Amino acid sequence: MDPKITLVTLGVSDIEDSIQFYRDGLGFPMRERDPDGDVAFFPLEGTWLAIYPRDRLAEDATVLDDGNGFSGVTLAHNVSSKTEVDTILERAEDAGGRVVKVAQEVFWGGYSGYFADPDEHLWEVAYPPLTAE
Template identity: 75%
Template sequence: MDPRITLITLGVSDLAESIRFYRDGLGLPMQEQEDDSNVAFFPLDGTWLSLYPRELLAEDATVTTDGSGFSGVTIAHNVSTKEEVDAVLAEAEAAGGRIVNPAQEAFWGGYSGYFADPDEHLWEVACPQLTDN
């Protein structure tokens, strides 16, 4: 296997709401979507993010949709400063996300916080190294 991640697909309950959150709220660039399409693609630096209806994603993977709670997966977004961590968390909250864990100095020496998107997918926003700026 060639070790790389090229696409992360999030199963969502309301595609239009999730597009508004990621494209309009967080400002992620979105590939043009066909009118009848039920998937959204966001080309990012080094990988792509896609949004797909949760029921259809479960059907494609041949699993049930009845799972709830923590799935054991988080997505991380690293930035360069504590101020950027705070700004991204504020941007996510303003876009309709929920702050799960406010930004704080982390036990591993950085600064991070978590938000949940409208479908409760967890994102960590982190500054790996604290700086004096």
């Protein structure tokens, strides 16, 4: 097996609101879709993001859609500067997201903050000052 993540699918409550947040608010490129379809794909660098109705995603996975609160999963987006972290958090908030943790110096030596999308999926935006070894 060649270990890699090729697609992350988020279960969402309203497909159109989520498209507006990711495509129009955050500027994610979106693949053409059937306007009456119930899935949207965003090709990103190295992977794809999909959004799909939460209840249908739970049904597809054959699990109950009764969860709430923290799911135990966060998504991360690394950037090249602290300023870019701040800019993206502001952009997410302007697009209808909610800043969960304001950007700050963190224990592992970087700078990061978190936002929640309209369905409360958590995204960390981080500047990790990595050095080549």
